[in-house]
Amino acid sequence: MGFITENEPLRHDLAFYLPTEILCGRGKVRKLGVELQIEPDLADRQRVVLVTDKGVAAAGLVDEVLAGLADSSYDVITVFDAVPPDSDVTTVYHLSEVIRREHAQLIIALGGGSVMDTAKAGSLIATHGGEIRDYVGGFMVPGPCLPLIAIPTTTGTGSEVSLGAVVKDQEARTKITITSPFLYPRLAILDPEMVKTLPARLVAWTGMDALTHAIEAYVSSDHDPISEALAFRATEMIFDNLEAAVNESDHVEARARLQLAATMAAMAFNSAGLGAVHAINHTVGAMFGIHHGLGNAVALPTVMEYNRPACPARFAALARAMGVDRMDLSQEELGRWAIERVRQLRRALGIPQCYRDLGVPTDEATISAIAEGAMNDMLLAFNPRKMSVDEMKALVARVVRGAESE
Incomplete structure (x- = not known):
């Protein structure tokens, strides 16, 4: 057994934590309203901000999400589609202002890693205030943020189940990394229809x-x-x-x-x-x-x-x-x-x-x-x-x- 890696000893205590619920299957986004409604902690969070980028919107995927919520009580009060391919601190602050202004109760991130990380960081600032650099590193987030529904439209970043967010600081020309259990998405929806049009x-x-x-x-x-x-x-x-x-x-x-x-x-x-x-x-x-x-x-x-x-x-x-x-x-x-x-x-x-x-x-x-x-x-x-x-x-x-x- 294990002739390549051998039977290695356990070198440290182990804790594997994944609070994100994963729903996987073709057509899941079309049933989004139903999926959210059966989650007791999400059923009453009906004021939604949808975070995405212009490429995803142009591909018609925003329309798919809106159609999935059409017969539900969820109200997408704003579609924030200003996330750039390499998201940055300025975009995070703009999003946090939108979340506060609209009194959002739920965030849906539809896109790749840049979109999902922007949604995490925007929710963080909207909830806890301060500057993004206040939370740099590990476990600096003081408490829960708004629940996040992550719908990946790429085949790589993994932000839909990660506890991290990475955004660019343009002035310092560095990447800011924040990690916290409070940044895990509440729900990840893996729908192959969302990557069908990916170039x-x-x-x-x-x-x-x-x-x-x-x-x-x-x-x-x-x-x-x-x-x-x-x-x-x-x-x-x-x-x-x-x-x-x-x-x-x-x-x-x-x-x-x-x-x-x-x-x-x-x-x-x-x-x-x-x-x-x-x-x-x-x-x-x-x-x-x-x-x-x-x-x-x-x-x-x-x-x-x-x-x-x-x-x-x-x-x-x-x-x-x-x-x-x-x-x-x-x-x-x-x-x-x-x-x-x-x-x-x-x-x-x-x-x-x-x-x-x-x-x-x-x-x-x-x-x-x-x-x-x-x-x-x-x-x-x-x-x-x-x-x-x-x-x-x-x-x-x-x-x-x-x-x-x-």
């Missing part, structure tokens, strides 16, 4: 985001049996379905399974944490506005190479999840195959191998600035291999300049 490139980028979540959670220094089971199965499902979901827009089953895998990967990282890919990419995204999923996809295999010596058995196990079914390979060879499989998938999706190809400067000042930001990111604490500032600079240089032999 192929966004399926690819958000799918690679989900893969990064799964891999970083699986090899995290804080992994546990529950998180690793979720992360391992999510990795399998992503490798089984991502290319079909990208290449065949009408392959509803592939997109549905990818959507579920993204949620499972987020459940894993809620418990285990993430790592250096996210630490680096948070800084790159804040400085250069690169899509979060795309940025993770670029950095992932290079960081995997760095981390593999710290947990070779875990990388060997991941190779199995990625479809490498060869009993003749050693643990080290399997681990290298896991990295190669990620590179193969990335190439198949047309994703660049380095940040330079996305316009990030390669000079030493930029490398140092990215490394400094990454070293200060709270998620670096969960990376399986610890690093000095100089080691981080060397790693960032490889990710930016493309010093991979592909």
